[in-house]
Amino acid sequence: MLAKVKKAFSKYEMLKYENKVTVALSGGADSVCLLYVLKELANEYGIILSAVHVNHLLRGKESNRDQAFVEELCKREEVPLKTERINVTEKAKTSGQSIELAARNARYEVFAKIEGLVATAHSADDNLETVLYNITRGTGLKGVAGIPPKRDNLIRPLIFCTRQEIEAYLKEKEIAFVVDSSNLTDDYTRNFLRHNVVPVLKKINPSAPETVASMSANLREDEEFLDTSAKRIYLLVSRQDFLDAQLLKIQPPSIIKRVIALYLEERFSLKTDSLHLENCKEVLLSGGKTSMNGNMTAICKGERFYFVSNSETPVQTQYEVQQKEVLLENFSNVNKLFLKNAIDCDKINGNITVRTRNASDEIRLNGRGCTKSLKKLMNELKILEEQRNSLPVAADDTGVVWVYGIGVAERVAVDKNTKKAIEFITHNK
Numbered sequence: 168m169l170a171k172v173k174k175a176f177s178k179y180e181m182l183k184y185e186n187k188v189t190v191a192l193s194g195g196a197d198s199v200c201l202l203y204v205l206k207e208l209a210n211e212y213g214i215i216l217s218a219v220h221v222n223h224l225l226r227g228k229e230s231n232r233d234q235a236f237v238e239e240l241c242k243r244e245e246v247p248l249k250t251e252r253i254n255v256t257e258k259a260k261t262s263g264q265s266i267e268l269a270a271r272n273a274r275y276e277v278f279a280k281i282e283g284l285v286a287t288a289h290s291a292d293d294n295l296e297t298v299l300y301n302i303t304r305g306t307g308l309k310g311v312a313g314i315p316p317k318r319d320n321l322i323r324p325l326i327f328c329t330r331q332e333i334e335a336y337l338k339e340k341e342i343a344f345v346v347d348s349s350n351l352t353d354d355y356t357r358n359f360l361r362h363n364v365v366p367v368l369k370k371i372n373p374s375a376p377e378t379v380a381s382m383s384a385n386l387r388e389d390e391e392f393l394d395t396s397a398k399r400i401y402l403l404v405s406r407q408d409f410l411d412a413q414l415l416k417i418q419p420p421s422i423i424k425r426v427i428a429l430y431l432e433e434r435f436s437l438k439t440d441s442l443h444l445e446n447c448k449e450v451l452l453s454g455g456k457t458s459m460n461g462n463m464t465a466i467c468k469g470e471r472f473y474f475v476s477n478s479e480t481p482v483q484t485q486y487e488v489q490q491k492e493v494l495l496e497n498f499s500n501v502n503k504l505f506l507k508n509a510i511d512c513d514k515i516n517g518n519i520t521v522r523t524r525n526a527s528d529e530i531r532l533n534g535r536g537c538t539k540s541l542k543k544l545m546n547e548l549k550i551l552e553e554q555r556n557s558l559p560v561a562a563d564d565t566g567v568v569w570v571y572g573i574g575v576a577e578r579v580a581v582d583k584n585t586k587k588a589i590e591f592i593t594h595n596k
């Protein structure tokens with residue numbers, strides 16, 4: 168038992184930067200074992216030990232019994248204890264989560280606020296159950312890599328230890344613990360797997376937890392390599408509002424999907440599943456679009472791979488356009504940005520109206536030497552489809568004289584003979 172915990176310390180550098188360790192202590196066999204193991208190793212590793220207990224208030228008197236047991240245990244062993252009482256039932260109702268998920272999130276919210284490391288009592292058996300659970304739901308490499316031994320401020324020193332070894336340790340040292348009655352039923356999926364599936368696997372291979380733990384460790388190394396590679400590619404293909412489709416599509420499929428997942432998480436705080444990522448990859452390679460979780464659509468057009476909202480009223484940028492009259496005294500000092508957004512007052516035919524584009528709009532851009540429809544011009548300039556109907560367009564009685572971000576018509580362009588001009592100044596609302 169101690170040798171396996173030391174192996175976890177060493178392999179995953181669990182105590183490299185910190186020696187304050189708080190045990191997540193439920194009072195059950197695994198967490199009580201973890202407390203005593205770390206207490207045994209405290210002097211050797213310089214561990215400053217404490218504990219935290221989260222009472223979910225789910226099992227009435229039994230929940231209070233667990234808290235009282237933990238308080239008495241820590242008092243007897245002289246381990247500083249912090250307790251938290253959280254109404255998980257109310258939390259689940261408010262968030263719309265299952266009781267199981269709400270309880271888990273409540274615990275991890277508490278753990279995140281603790282100074283130093285938090286040690287949870289996940290074992291090799293827990294890892295096996297997690298891998299099976301992820302497989303039944305559908306997962307990628309990360310899911311079969313199982314429970315990470317170290318993440319953020321969390322460490323899992325018992326990750327190489329089996330439940331059988333934990334129970335033997337407690338029996339040998341005559342250490343008491345409490346039993347959570349909810350773990351004895353099949354009401355939760357993990358319990359069902361533990362009681363009905365895992366025993367069958369152990370009949371086939373009694374070392375199934377250790378075997379899967381070894382597999383998970385190997386796959387986790389592969390996952391870390393792929394994630395690092397994907398982050399490097401992401402920096403190459405990420406643009407302000409899209410991913411460079413041409414650069415991304417030549418990458419291996421596993422990197423493509425990871426880059427898309429990174430983009431979704433960074434830009435939209437959205438996590439998605441393997442099925443939607445596979446659909447995104449197909450769109451990237453073949454073009455077109457695919458719906459994402461009902462609220463976004465992935466689109467690939469030309470060199471751009473991007474996402475738009477699926478809301479009934481598409482979110483479009485709104486603009487405020489101001490017209491400013493400018494007297495020109497020296498044309499040679501006029502900059503290019505001004506020329507792209509200013510028109511000669513003496514060349515205007517009638518009144519100026521600022522609006523959005525019409526289907527029949529066309530413009531002979533200054534310096535281009537040809538007339539094109541705004542639709543064709545926007546296609547050539549690769550302006551995103553969802554932006555096109557909100558771009559400001561200025562027109563006089565003859566036609567379009569200016570388009571935001573594109574330029575002005577040749578017939579009204581400012582030149583060396585211009586005395587007075589109108590400059591269009593645009594702000595996002």
